[in-house]
Amino acid sequence: MDVNREEVLGEYFVIKAEEDGVNVIGLTRGAETRFFHTEKLDRGEVMIAQFTEHTSAIKVHGRATIQTKHGTMISG
Secondary structure (H helix, E strand, O other), X not given: OOHHHHHHHOOEEEEEEOOOOEEEEEXXXXXXXXXXXXXXXXXXXXXXXXXXXXXXXXXXXXXXXXXXXXEXXXXX
């Protein structure tokens, strides 16, 4: 495993729901991108997640605060 890949796979991010019903959707890695996991968060709930060999992207639907090593964003 090369250094860049280890950095991406080891990266954690935090999602805090700012309203009820925030959907967090994991997208697969590989030749064909597909939805493979969904979580529903209610206001105040926090999810700590990590990119893996199977997860290449995360989609957040609803108002949430997202924290990464790159900074903080607010969705919705």
